[in-house]
Amino acid sequence: MSRRSNAQRAPEVAKITDLSHEGRGIAHVEGKTVFIDDALPGELVEWQRFKRGRNFDEGRLLRVIEPSPARVEPRCIHFGMCGGCVLQHLSGEQQLLFKQKQLMDSLTRIGKVTPQEILPPLQADTWNYRRRARLAARWVPKKNRTVVGFRERNTPYITDLQRCEVLQSPMDRLIVPLSELVTALSIRNRVPQIEVAVADNAVALVVRVLEPLTDADKALLQRFGREHSVQMFLQPGGYDTVAPLHDAGEELAPLEYRVPAFDLALHFLPTDFIQVNGPLNLQMIDRAVTLLAPQSTDRVLDLFCGLGNFSLPLARRAGQVVGVEGDASLVARARANAARNGLENAQFYTANLADESLGTAQFSSPWAGKFDKVLLDPPRAGAQEVLPVVAKSGADTVLYISCHPGSLARDAGILVHEHGYELRAAGVMDMFPHTAHVESAALFVKAVGG
Template sequence: MSRRSRRRAPAERGVVEIEDLASNARGVGHVDGKAVFVADTLPGERVLYRPTKRKPRFDEASLETLFSASATRTTPRCKHFGVCGGCALQHADAAAQIEFKQSQLMDALERVGKVRPETVLAPLSDARWGYRRRARLGVKYVPKKGGTLVGFRERGAPFIALLERCEVLVESVGTRLTELARMIDTLSIRQRLPQIEVAAADNAVALVLRVLDSPTEADRAQLAAFGQTHGFSIYLQPGNEDTIEPLSLDAPALYYELPAYDVRLYFRPNDFVQIHAGINRAMVDQALSLLQLDHDDTVLELFAGLGNFSLPMARTARRVITVEGEGGLVERARDNARANGLDNIEAHVANLFEPPATAAWTTGPVDKVLIDPPRSGALEVLDQVAATGARRIVYCSCHPATLARDAGELVGRLGYRLTHAGVMDMFPHTAHIESMAVFERTGS
């Protein structure tokens, strides 16, 4: 058999009607009973597609020709949309994006958790561009592409996309990717600098450069000059996260504020903070409203982090008990409580995926609970939550499937009912879904 005959034949193009959006925001239709997932398409559209990957039960495909467009289709603002993997929904208008996310949440609750909320919360939305205050950017020196590339990975590929700007990053960074790349070109360690973390605070923007070799004095001078020119605080990370240090000793302490609660939270550039400042403020407001706090309440917060919820709650509640698995975050949460004049918060360190059976916070009594877990959810700690006797639980989720799973446990086994659920558009133009749900003890 010749080499030519062994080559795969070109994939046959086909026409499909897009019926819905999958969880990754690709349009899905069916051809001869087989599902076809087509990127950059919307429900109601008729398209010519080209298969990119064939599997027994479904095909993945790219969009070749749009025969009929959805009324919700819009022109992407970013010229790199479709190449850069950072966004998946810029071709859909704001209302369609919210509808997709709300639909995904409700579908997960019904399909996975076998539950429906009594009330669907109105979606939380805010700024749709320049909102992203935390990001991890890849860096790669590629002479054939003109030098250093700085940005997100290409869609469906491990390569860093060649970006001139990013429309969802905070403007001070998103509009300066080219300048940042050209500055890195001048460094002696340009081939030993694989990553930059962005952390935008209310008072400063930090860039944390992962450096595999020590920068020279000339490199440090270049970095300092770039930071001074553009208003960035430059940090270097030669090893793990514990090695992060500011390039300059006069780097300001980073903070963000929640003015409605007279709270200022200090954080380090590698600490977790919510991506979207506007949605975070709305999220805290909604969570506290739904908790229905009063001055006699004892509140338990799990996965408490820096105090994003606990400090505002402490302005009203009699007592707030917090639990977080990362000791460094607990220390900073305690510092934040002291800095804000709050002495009614008890902060504990514990692995909530292997919760201790005898810790004081596991036995109650507790009036209200707030849970804000990572993508893996809070399954391991739900029995302890129920054992506290809490009348009301507010659950903030960053993954609909694990929220749905946990909702099924709370409703089906632990004596709660799902009263409210709805989405928060923390990541506009992406398929990422943040949501909030409220559970009340049956008979409360």
């Protein structure tokens, strides 16, 4: 090893000044920014550089010399290796403050907007909250078994989990049994992932298989399902190939989650997108309906509506709700959920909401028109392409549910500076505790004369 590479790996000492948007400690060493895993602002740490870059370096924490008062003992034995969580060493209160700061900094820096009011943060249970997850699986000959878990930090490997503190019960304690199950299959080296869906009434696992199963394999999977009260599904190809694996004559109960405050039960498939944190989702729905305050005469447009998570509660209050979603299968589920819950005032349409032609004069659609309120719940890329439709709708109130503060800030700037809205309020919702993921809500109201 050269003298240079030895120097790169030598332990160093640094003062941490801030947290990055990924939750890593930020230090400035000899005029260069360094990101250090698991270090907290205010700490003096010993660290080791593992990557040099042109604009910044990266390092791993070796020892905390002067700890932050906000540092807590991580609950998970895999913390530091598993990439599923990055903030278990930071107190819950400080996690919320970190996320609030990420949101406000993005709004100010990117969107050049400031909310008139900061909404109080929403938070539910911070452990065993994940009802949806995608677990990786890999046969490891040296261990003579299949490893099941989330990806490791900074490596392509899979964390060898024993249990998971954020997966909802019973999945938190089924990691080892899953590992043993896949190890026993004849195609153990051809099972790359297992998707998890925990409903209010059932648990489902979708096993991705790259080769056909033998009858003995199928029997093992079925027995696992019976022993752990889990619905088993196979996925030999794309999502359209997902099918249940169950005994002849057995009927699987549809997966559902309930929204008691609005007397709703929503059915979904095990690979459908649903909000990961069930209790937090209920709080988020309450906040959305409260902020939009739909009246019995209002027409409400719900863009990126999914299977009706916000549309159907809004339909309990509004005169009419129109939901639009790019995934046709989710639209079918939304229509079925509306019918199942006796809501005749909710209509759903399939449309590509990332289509750049949405803002052109040639754009026309049966779902576009005049609305009193609009709700947006886009993916990480945001809702930029559909904002002209929102503006043309004449809505006096727009609620934007965001899973990425950067795209929210960009779109907030457009709504305020180009379309005449005011940013009335904004705040975070802790959908993913112990991660750097920032879920937020922003309320826009049409400015006088806007």
